[in-house]
Amino acid sequence: MWNYHNPVAIQAGSGSLAQLPTLLDGRRALLITFPQAAALGLEARIAQLLGPQLAGIENAVQPNPDVSWLAPMYERVWRRHADIECIVAFGGGSVIDCAKAMLTRTPSGNFDALLAHLRDGAPLSGRDAKTLIAIPTTAGTGSEVTPWATIWDAAAGSKYSLHQTWTWPHAAVVDAQLMLSLPHDITLASGLDALSHALESIWNVNRNPVSASLAAAAARSVVETLPELLRRPGDLALRERMASAALQAGLAFSNTKTALAHSLSYDITLHHGVAHGIACSFSLPHVMALAFGSDAAVDALLLDIFGAVDEQEAIDNLSGFLERLGVSTDPAHYGIAEAWDTLVQRALQGPRGRNFIAAIHS
Ligand SMILES: [Fe+2]
Numbered sequence: 140m141w142n143y144h145n146p147v148a149i150q151a152g153s154g155s156l157a158q159l160p161t162l163l164d165g166r167r168a169l170l171i172t173f174p175q176a177a178a179l180g181l182e183a184r185i186a187q188l189l190g191p192q193l194a195g196i197e198n199a200v201q202p203n204p205d206v207s208w209l210a211p212m213y214e215r216v217w218r219r220h221a222d223i224e225c226i227v228a229f230g231g232g233s234v235i236d237c238a239k240a241m242l243t244r245t246p247s248g249n250f251d252a253l254l255a256h257l258r259d260g261a262p263l264s265g266r267d268a269k270t271l272i273a274i275p276t277t278a279g280t281g282s283e284v285t286p287w288a289t290i291w292d293a294a295a296g297s298k299y300s301l302h303q304t305w306t307w308p309h310a311a312v313v314d315a316q317l318m319l320s321l322p323h324d325i326t327l328a329s330g331l332d333a334l335s336h337a338l339e340s341i342w343n344v345n346r347n348p349v350s351a352s353l354a355a356a357a358a359r360s361v362v363e364t365l366p367e368l369l370r371r372p373g374d375l376a377l378r379e380r381m382a383s384a385a386l387q388a389g390l391a392f393s394n395t396k397t398a399l400a401h402s403l404s405y406d407i408t409l410h411h412g413v414a415h416g417i418a419c420s421f422s423l424p425h426v427m428a429l430a431f432g433s434d435a436a437v438d439a440l441l442l443d444i445f446g447a448v449d450e451q452e453a454i455d456n457l458s459g460f461l462e463r464l465g466v467s468t469d470p471a472h473y474g475i476a477e478a479w480d481t482l483v484q485r486a487l488q489g490p491r492g493r494n495f496i497a498a499i500h501s
Pocket residue numbers: 280332335336401415419
């Protein structure tokens with residue numbers, strides 16, 4: 140028995156940003172975006188589209204949303220915009236995850252209650268939650284079609300996942316025109332994040348036929364498209380293919396969650412400052428080697444995606460793909476001194492690690 144559920148209404152295609160006023164349906168919205176959106180002319184574009192429906196702009200989002208700056212933003216949002224029904228998140232995964240943390244009001248309006256929920260599971264009410272419309276400007280995060288937000292607590296050395304029924308976006312607008320100016324490093328890291336979401340959804344105990352077909356299509360498309368896109372970043376057709384692949388990967392892992400490669404990545408991002416998309420993808424060949432042998436259908440799918448006749452060829456092809464993009468598959472390259480097997484064993488115990496298909500014992 141299995142089920143597949145995703146409630147996000149998707150508007151996609153070049154120019155689909157123009158649908159935003161229709162999606163708001165007369166409601167006013169708070170825009171949450173990244174600091175550079177103003178200089179890129181993107182804030183002005185949203186302001187022009189929304190006119191008086193735009194109630195305010197929060198643009199102090201930094202990479203990897205951390206409770207240290209989410210707290211003052213949260214309290215500002217609820218002090219100034221308690222009556223605004225809708226939040227428009229316009230940016231990469233950090234912006235969309237940040238917006239998810241702003242959606243519901245704690246009884247006091249302070250962030251402390253939300254932090255207590257993240258740290259200890261204290262109950263959180265979504266009674267007056269705002270509605271989220273997510274507009275990704277990168278092709279990778281998938282956060283526009285998932286209910287999770289990754290929230291960091293660097294001071295405590297921790298990473299949390301916020302997941303409530305109201306943290307599903309109401310709608311996602313996927314417009315590749317917004318991705319045309321993405322720099323090389325962000326195109327690469329976000330594209331590899333999408334590949335990781337796809338593969339992690341395949342070697343996952345929660346997989347089902349729908350998630351597997353979405354994930355396989357996404358993985359094939361990333362492998363085929365990303366190297367070409369990095370050579371021709373201004374090609375709209377390639378941007379559209381990557382946007383669709385990232386969306387498919389997002390839809391796949393919205394129902395399976397991620398697995399071992401993501402579980403491994405969190406400490407690497409926290410302690411070594413490696414961008415999420417690189418931290419969760421450089422280990423994919425290692426993780427694929429561990430995944431083989433658990434399920435014949437999964438093995439066959441992985442061989443097919445990487446055009447391989449046997450496991451070693453698939454692992455070599457994936458490693459070669461990453462290395463040709465300039466991404467080292469050697470943990471030592473990222474300053475990781477701890478024994479890899481120890482890291483894997485620890486990562487398998489994490490919530491995402493327990494989704495991994497293979498039971499591995501040291
Ligand atoms: Fe990811």
